[in-house]
Amino acid sequence: MTRPQYDMTVSARWMITVERDGEVLENHAIAIKNGRIEAIIPANQLTAISATQHVDLPHHVLMPGLINLHGHSAMTLLRGLADDKALMDWLNNHIWPAEGKHVHDDFVFDGALIAMAEMIRGGTTTINDMYFYHAAMARAGLASGMRTFVGCSILEFPTNYGANADDYISKSLAERREFLGEELVTFTLAPHAPYTVSDDTFRKVAMLAEQEDMLIHCHIHETADEVEGSLKERQQRPLARLKELGLLSPRLIAAHMVHLNDEEIELVARHGVSVAHNPASNMKLASGIAPVKKMLDAGVTVGIGTDGAASNNKLDMLADTRLTALLAKVGTLDPTAVPAATAIRMATLNGAKALGIDDKVGSIAIGKQADLIALDLSAIETAPTFDPISHVVYAVGREQVTHTWVKGETLLNNRVLTTLDEAALMTKAADWRNRILAR
Numbered sequence: 089m090t091r092p093q094y095d096m097t098v099s100a101r102w103m104i105t106v107e108r109d110g111e112v113l114e115n116h117a118i119a120i121k122n123g124r125i126e127a128i129i130p131a132n133q134l135t136a137i138s139a140t141q142h143v144d145l146p147h148h149v150l151m152p153g154l155i156n157l158h159g160h161s162a163m164t165l166l167r168g169l170a171d172d173k174a175l176m177d178w179l180n181n182h183i184w185p186a187e188g189k190h191v192h193d194d195f196v197f198d199g200a201l202i203a204m205a206e207m208i209r210g211g212t213t214t215i216n217d218m219y220f221y222h223a224a225m226a227r228a229g230l231a232s233g234m235r236t237f238v239g240c241s242i243l244e245f246p247t248n249y250g251a252n253a254d255d256y257i258s259k260s261l262a263e264r265r266e267f268l269g270e271e272l273v274t275f276t277l278a279p280h281a282p283y284t285v286s287d288d289t290f291r292k293v294a295m296l297a298e299q300e301d302m303l304i305h306c307h308i309h310e311t312a313d314e315v316e317g318s319l320k321e322r323q324q325r326p327l328a329r330l331k332e333l334g335l336l337s338p339r340l341i342a343a344h345m346v347h348l349n350d351e352e353i354e355l356v357a358r359h360g361v362s363v364a365h366n367p368a369s370n371m372k373l374a375s376g377i378a379p380v381k382k383m384l385d386a387g388v389t390v391g392i393g394t395d396g397a398a399s400n401n402k403l404d405m406l407a408d409t410r411l412t413a414l415l416a417k418v419g420t421l422d423p424t425a426v427p428a429a430t431a432i433r434m435a436t437l438n439g440a441k442a443l444g445i446d447d448k449v450g451s452i453a454i455g456k457q458a459d460l461i462a463l464d465l466s467a468i469e470t471a472p473t474f475d476p477i478s479h480v481v482y483a484v485g486r487e488q489v490t491h492t493w494v495k496g497e498t499l500l501n502n503r504v505l506t507t508l509d510e511a512a513l514m515t516k517a518a519d520w521r522n523r524i525l526a527r
């Protein structure tokens with residue numbers, strides 16, 4: 089009898105499937121063909137099948153790849169330029185002036201590749217980004233092999249990329265056309281925030297999203313100042329305004345959502361809006377603590393994002409999954425607010441749901457694409473292991489990520505990047521440091 093033939097099999101000591109909260113398979117293997125998981129079997133049945141390549145992970149946990157639900161990848165090149173500031177001081181007096189001097193295609197391409205090297209080494213397989221120069225971002229995504237959502241920024245004021253909202257929109261749609269056939273690249277509409285986008289533009293974005301079947305990605309209710317500013321200027325809270333303008337729908341991924349009352353949480357749940365929670369950025373910019381437990385209890389899909397490297401200052405989804413669990417506990421004084429298994433689901437399947445790709449990725453299941461990561465738990469820092477779910481959330485560091493796969497392609501092999509040249513990127517980073525310091 090001929091044995092079933094696969095491209096790759098991976099066996100692991102533990103497998104966190106995320107199919108059911110808390111499910112851990114011990115000593116199991118998966119078989120992958122054409123980038124898809126075709127079988128999940130006890131490791132002792134591996135002899136019954138054959139594969140071109142086998143990866144044995146005897147001390148490792150295998151789990152779905154992490155989904156970074158909110159980021160600005162190219163901002164790695166501005167990391168550490170302005171720390172210890174509140175959001176509007178940080179943006180108005182530091183980040184926007186620096187972006188005005190430096191942000192062009194080459195900045196976005198190089199900065200995004202540096203971000204992707206960091207993310208792949210930390211177990212992130214999907215990035216939901218928003219920035220400028222989208223063809224450069226998409227090219228970086230294709231070069232790295234990451235699943236890349238390219239958010240097309242829309243603002244009312246001019247930047248190097250666009251003159252006004254209509255200009256941002258038309259340039260973005262033109263850049264999108266070039267990548268429409270690429271499975272791993274998806275363009276989204278990214279109106280920056282309620283305080284930088286007009287009513288007319290928000291209406292256009294809502295219509296365009298329907299016409300073109302696109303997601304919308306926007307910073308919303310990030311700070312108390314944003315909510316108060318809107319009340320002062322328009323006698324309306326930003327979310328109420330966005331509801332009137334037709335923005336609230338399952339297409340919308342709302343980044344931050346820190347300052348919400350109970351009615352707003354209900355509204356967001358009713359309209360199927362997803363939320364990208366950014367605990368590190370919210371802590372560093374002193375924006376506040378998002379009501380994550382209340383949102384989850386109301387049925388909102390809440391995923392996790394890092395935000396940019398200039399406000400985090402890491403692109404470390406494992407660290408921010410830990411922060412998600414810890415911050416929810418301290419914010420509610422309830423140790424059960426976000427348990428470990430919930431935090432893992434937020435960083436994987438919830439991100440996939442928000443992006444509308446949970447039929448493809450976000451958990452380990454037959455038929456899903458092989459976006460997977462492996463972490464080596466044999467380090468002293470994670471010995472002994474009683475519960476791998478606990479270790480992944482509370483004890484591991486990203487240096488324990490050994491392998492990262494997207495659609496069955498190896499992006500990280502025993503901690504070595506396979507698609508990106510780390511040494512060349514180090515040189516690029518040094519060049520950018522000199523250019524930025526020179527201006």
Ligand SMILES: CSC[C@H]1O[C@@H](n2cnc3c(O)ncnc32)[C@H](O)[C@@H]1O
Nearest residue numbers: 160183218219241242280307395396
């Ligand atoms: C439209 S995305 C690009 C734009 O957003 C800026 N930005 C980065 N992080 C944040 C944040 O947390 N809140 C608001 N705006 C942010 C970034 O610098 C770009 O100018």
Ligand SMILES: [Zn+2]
Nearest residue numbers: 307343395396
């Ligand atoms: Zn952001």
